[in-house]
Amino acid sequence: MYLDADSSKCTGCRVCLTVCSLYHFKEVNPKKAALAVDAKFPKPGHYEVRVCNQCGTCASVCPVEAISEKSGIYIIDADKCTGCGECVKACPTQVMFLHEDSPVPIKCDLCKECIPLCGTKVLFLKD
Amino acid sequence: MFAERSPFGFGYGGKILRVNLSNGKITTEPLPGKLVRDYLGGRGFAARILYDELKPGIDPMGPDNKVLIASGPLAGLFLPAGGKITFAAKSPATNSYGDSNMGGHLAAEVKYAGYDVIIIEGAAAQPVYLYINNDKVEIRDAAKYWGQGAIITEDMLKNDLGREFEIATIGPAGENKIKFACISHDFGRQAGRTGIGAVMGSKNLKAVAVKGTKSLKVADPDKLLEIGKQAFADCFKHTGWKQWVAQGTAGVTVWSNQQGSFPTRNFQSGSLKGYENISGDELVKQTLVNHKACFGCPCACGKYAKTVRNNKDYYVEGPEYETAALIGGDCAIGNMADLTYANYICDELGIDTISGGSVVAFAMECYEKGIITKKDTGGMDWKFGSIEAFDKIINMIARRQGIGNLLADGVKIASEKLGKGSEKFAMQVKGLEISGYESRNAPAMMLAYMTCDIGAHHNRAWAITHDIQVGRDIIEGKAKKVVELQHIRPIFDMVGCCRLQWVELELKLDYYPQLLKAATGLDFTWDEMLKASERVWNLTRLFLIKEHTQTFGRQFDYPPARWYEETVVNGPTKGSIISKANIDILLDEYYNVRGWDKNGKPTPEKLKELGL
Ligand code: SF4
Ligand code: SF4
Numbered sequence: 149m150y151l152d153a154d155s156s157k158c159t160g161c162r163v164c165l166t167v168c169s170l171y172h173f174k175e176v177n178p179k180k181a182a183l184a185v186d187a188k189f190p191k192p193g194h195y196e197v198r199v200c201n202q203c204g205t206c207a208s209v210c211p212v213e214a215i216s217e218k219s220g221i222y223i224i225d226a227d228k229c230t231g232c233g234e235c236v237k238a239c240p241t242q243v244m245f246l247h248e249d250s251p252v253p254i255k256c257d258l259c260k261e262c263i264p265l266c267g268t269k270v271l272f273l274k275d
Numbered sequence: 276m277f278a279e280r281s282p283f284g285f286g287y288g289g290k291i292l293r294v295n296l297s298n299g300k301i302t303t304e305p306l307p308g309k310l311v312r313d314y315l316g317g318r319g320f321a322a323r324i325l326y327d328e329l330k331p332g333i334d335p336m337g338p339d340n341k342v343l344i345a346s347g348p349l350a351g352l353f354l355p356a357g358g359k360i361t362f363a364a365k366s367p368a369t370n371s372y373g374d375s376n377m378g379g380h381l382a383a384e385v386k387y388a389g390y391d392v393i394i395i396e397g398a399a400a401q402p403v404y405l406y407i408n409n410d411k412v413e414i415r416d417a418a419k420y421w422g423q424g425a426i427i428t429e430d431m432l433k434n435d436l437g438r439e440f441e442i443a444t445i446g447p448a449g450e451n452k453i454k455f456a457c458i459s460h461d462f463g464r465q466a467g468r469t470g471i472g473a474v475m476g477s478k479n480l481k482a483v484a485v486k487g488t489k490s491l492k493v494a495d496p497d498k499l500l501e502i503g504k505q506a507f508a509d510c511f512k513h514t515g516w517k518q519w520v521a522q523g524t525a526g527v528t529v530w531s532n533q534q535g536s537f538p539t540r541n542f543q544s545g546s547l548k549g550y551e552n553i554s555g556d557e558l559v560k561q562t563l564v565n566h567k568a569c570f571g572c573p574c575a576c577g578k579y580a581k582t583v584r585n586n587k588d589y590y591v592e593g594p595e596y597e598t599a600a601l602i603g604g605d606c607a608i609g610n611m612a613d614l615t616y617a618n619y620i621c622d623e624l625g626i627d628t629i630s631g632g633s634v635v636a637f638a639m640e641c642y643e644k645g646i647i648t649k650k651d652t653g654g655m656d657w658k659f660g661s662i663e664a665f666d667k668i669i670n671m672i673a674r675r676q677g678i679g680n681l682l683a684d685g686v687k688i689a690s691e692k693l694g695k696g697s698e699k700f701a702m703q704v705k706g707l708e709i710s711g712y713e714s715r716n717a718p719a720m721m722l723a724y725m726t727c728d729i730g731a732h733h734n735r736a737w738a739i740t741h742d743i744q745v746g747r748d749i750i751e752g753k754a755k756k757v758v759e760l761q762h763i764r765p766i767f768d769m770v771g772c773c774r775l776q777w778v779e780l781e782l783k784l785d786y787y788p789q790l791l792k793a794a795t796g797l798d799f800t801w802d803e804m805l806k807a808s809e810r811v812w813n814l815t816r817l818f819l820i821k822e823h824t825q826t827f828g829r830q831f832d833y834p835p836a837r838w839y840e841e842t843v844v845n846g847p848t849k850g851s852i853i854s855k856a857n858i859d860i861l862l863d864e865y866y867n868v869r870g871w872d873k874n875g876k877p878t879p880e881k882l883k884e885l886g887l
Binding site: 159160161162163166167169170171173174175176177178179180186187189190191192193194195247248249264265267268 | 351352353380383387426429430438461462488489490491492493496497499500503504507508510511516520564565566567568569570571572573574575577579581588590
């Protein structure tokens, strides 16, 4: 199971990003969220939402094997992670992030917090 | 009132950034505790700082004026619609306190960069823009952007700096100091009113670009998550949610026409023939590209649109209700394609569509009455309904060409110069053009326009629904409602939130003190928030008095003569008028409710009560 997105319905509100940061880091910062919203303005005038589809590329490139799969979800082990950023570079949808506050990359753990907070139902679960 | 811990670690950015464009000095100051306690944020901060720092009588277009960008404690957080920021300055339109609230994503970004208020003072010798990347703040050369349209400039700056930068910029109208020049952001959000774009232009300041990557710490994260979720859920489950997201404010157009409150042909009438052609339905059918929200908003009212004209595509956010009213109705531009194009021209030039529409409508009526002639128009027919005339007039204004130079100062000054009775249909109060409600049969709405502290704007008290509910002819008791609204609604501008979730989705006001507590740790009751709002209202009144010590009096609060000397000529409110005597009754009651004297001055007792 993974998170998917229908970008055509996105309004660019960034609520998904704020709840992601508040839930995981207990502070608000859309740049510390595990998904991304790109605004394509002035033309063609829509948003593109990028989410983690748990493809596992990150785990396969991690040199210290800090990323492992459990029930289809890839999780970073903060104790093993060296913060080298190889996974961030390799992520096919570019939804792993390094932030100056965080020694470990930020990655979607499929907590599902964002889903009900998107009013236009961009975000949904896929098997 | 306060919890023991320091208020500034939570919710607020914590710092004031001060930039002097004359000498290049850039400094930061900690946010003073008293300011937080008495004024909350946003518009409150702006009013207090401008009152304290501006000498009376300064030229609004001179280096002594200051542009303030002030966010509030709830902006940038996880809660419904914390995406609003206030731009403020001494207004060139009213020569008094002016502010304008803007949505989009700037408020949040300013907070993530660590600031609550940005104070811009002095004036640069050459075109510049202000670059803010967290703690790195620079005044940079803007030669390559100067002269460019607002939409193009935003795109250019994002290309040059990174798409993640949030940009606030002026267009040619601001550069040419048009008194109703706006500030544009997020390809369709504006700080439209009171001409602060012109103040930026007078400082040679083309744009402000902001990037912030810091986190906002909050006092009680678990509580904020819990209440925030509840508040969002309440919004989503409201029966009005679907319609609001579908059409946004454009949905109001049909209703307003049916009420006879749609400004039409320079407020000669209250309903446009064929208004169905510029309805929200038509917007969705003909021009809508995508729904567009401000930061944190559960009910995106932005309608990003596209229209094609002479084989060229034009993209613009809108037309929202006010644009439909002042351009669609007031200039009688009655079809969606022309209206959308007119919206685009104004946005690119950087002109407020409310005042801009009103000024063009005024010019069209002057032409109709022979006050402006073909000599002034270069032989062109400036008749109502002509998009070609609209295009020409607004461009002449933005570049101060010919009679456009006179119109660029707004309808009040233009009518004083043109004379011939045009003052009577210069639709303004205190120098600011009236926004989208014909009010001859809506005394509360009229009083709201008369007494609004920035000039005739609807956002402080959208009282027309009250008129309709309790009876449109009734005069007595309306003042009380107007004052009540004038205290509630500006609170949103102080905390940095949009008010439409409360207005349209009935989000409970109880949420706001709770959210404020979870975010900042500060214990405000709703009544204390209302008191702070009343304090700001009295302070902006003192600003007006201070600027006009010799001439101040109740005449500042009168509407234009058209509203008490002429009847509405068409539509459901046809024939309605309000008497001067009733206007005075409205004002007397209003001053009484406010604790102001017969001339509209706050009494010493009132000021003492508010700690002013
Ligand atoms: S919450 Fe939904 S609409 Fe808002 S930015 Fe995220 S995906 Fe887009
Ligand atoms: S309702 Fe409209 S103006 Fe208010 S926050 Fe939402 S999108 Fe912005």
